[in-house]
Amino acid sequence: MPHVRFLLFDGFSNMVLSCLLEPLRAVRDQGNDALSWEIATPHGQPAKSSSGLSIAPDADAGTGRFDLLVVISGYSYREHSKPENLALVSRLARQSDLVIGADTASWILASADLLDDEVGTIHWAVIADFTEEFPQVNVSYDRFVRSGKFWTCGGASTALEMMLAYIAETFGPASAFLASTMFLHDAERQQMAGRGPNRLQGRGSSRLRQVMNLMVETIETPLKLEDIADRAGLTVRTLNRMFQSELSLSPGQYYQMVRLSHARELASNSEYDLREIALRCGYADASALSKAFRKAFGHPVRKSHGNRPTSRQTH
Incomplete structure (x- = not known):
């Protein structure tokens, strides 16, 4: 490390x-x-x-x-x-x-x-x-x-x-995505306030941001990529090419990172159990969420907000 x-x-x-x-x-x-x-x-x-x-x-x-x-x-x-x-x-x-x-x-x-x-x-x-x-x-x-x-x-x-x-x-695109979301939004609180992910700004073309915002807004009921492309007036092929060229991720990978990032926020800042978190992030049950999160990050959802060092690393 x-x-x-x-x-x-x-x-x-x-x-x-x-x-x-x-x-x-x-x-x-x-x-x-x-x-x-x-x-x-x-x-x-x-x-x-x-x-x-x-x-x-x-x-x-x-x-x-x-x-x-x-x-x-x-x-x-x-x-x-x-x-x-x-x-x-x-x-x-x-x-x-x-x-x-x-x-x-x-x-x-x-x-x-x-x-x-x-x-x-x-x-x-x-x-x-x-x-x-x-x-x-x-x-x-x-x-x-x-x-x-x-x-x-x-x-x-x-x-x-x-x-x-x-x-x-060094750590993979999933870790980079979660690190970047710290600068873009605080998922639960800002979504409730009508800010943050609903008004996502940053890297990418306006068409890309339109799709990114759509993904954030449909976390609980994820859409098929065909439906996302259709709403954005794109073909699935063009959607894939746009994400790969601008983010070096497929739209499916990005969509999953949005959902897993939201799961991490809820695990850290709410009292919801894993079943409720899974439902709020578009997963059928806690087992499906846990499997996806562990595959992406190598550790359980709850470990994401474990004991944080308070020594020199907090500079």
């Missing part, structure tokens, strides 16, 4: 940190208790964000080995690119299987010669200077980029997209 180290430089964005850390927290709360992370700073002192909030480190920046290193920098990226910091980042990169550079951290990675001949990107506000400063980097204007062991992105929204891609690759 991955162990992640976040390296925060002064001036980092709280939003970028949240968009990278909170999806991991959601994955851990799905039952992946061994997933862990720690916070480090280059100077061993609390790092101050761009809004003035301070986060204290809980690890020595220069020790240990980990699966993923996440470097986050905001303002003062040129000042952070001093020899002692570059030596530290180079050493940490060698100790990590994968490295993420978020916001302006690509500047630090490039200054440490880690992105030579790699494809990389950076926050849009400095991408022109970045291109001029580091001709050895193949600069991309994509929202996020993976090149070798390095993943790079710009601001908060791209950081979220990148982390969800990492989660999908």
Whole structure:
């Protein structure tokens, strides 16, 4: 199970940190208790964000080995690119299987010669200077980029997209879906309030969102894909192609994830028994729901909201 180290430089964005850390927290709360992370700073002192909030480190920046290193920098990226910091980042990169550079951290990675001949990107506000400063980097204007062991992105929204891609690759599309729903809706309460899933906005074309909303609205009485396609004015073939090209999931997989996500919310935030939850999510009985949930996530429905760590992992 991955162990992640976040390296925060002064001036980092709280939003970028949240968009990278909170999806991991959601994955851990799905039952992946061994997933862990720690916070480090280059100077061993609390790092101050761009809004003035301070986060204290809980690890020595220069020790240990980990699966993923996440470097986050905001303002003062040129000042952070001093020899002692570059030596530290180079050493940490060698100790990590994968490295993420978020916001302006690509500047630090490039200054440490880690992105030579790699494809990389950076926050849009400095991408022109970045291109001029580091001709050895193949600069991309994509929202996020993976090149070798390095993943790079710009601001908060791209950081979220990148982390969800990492989660999908590491834990599977089901885990990525549930992590993403944390940012889109709180299924039971917002549906009752006429918000959230009934007004789903986000990734995808307007036609895709129309279909996604229809799926959410019919959780208790799931429709056949033929009926969904017909209501959206599509053929089943076009519906399949649209989901695969925009979400890398079949419409059937996505529909099931909507229902299982709702089941997880009800298991976590209601007193319903599994039979009632199953009926509210379009399953014939508790056994059918349990089988589908375990097949998708590898653990029972109720484990999704088990005892949550309160130690350093709650940063």
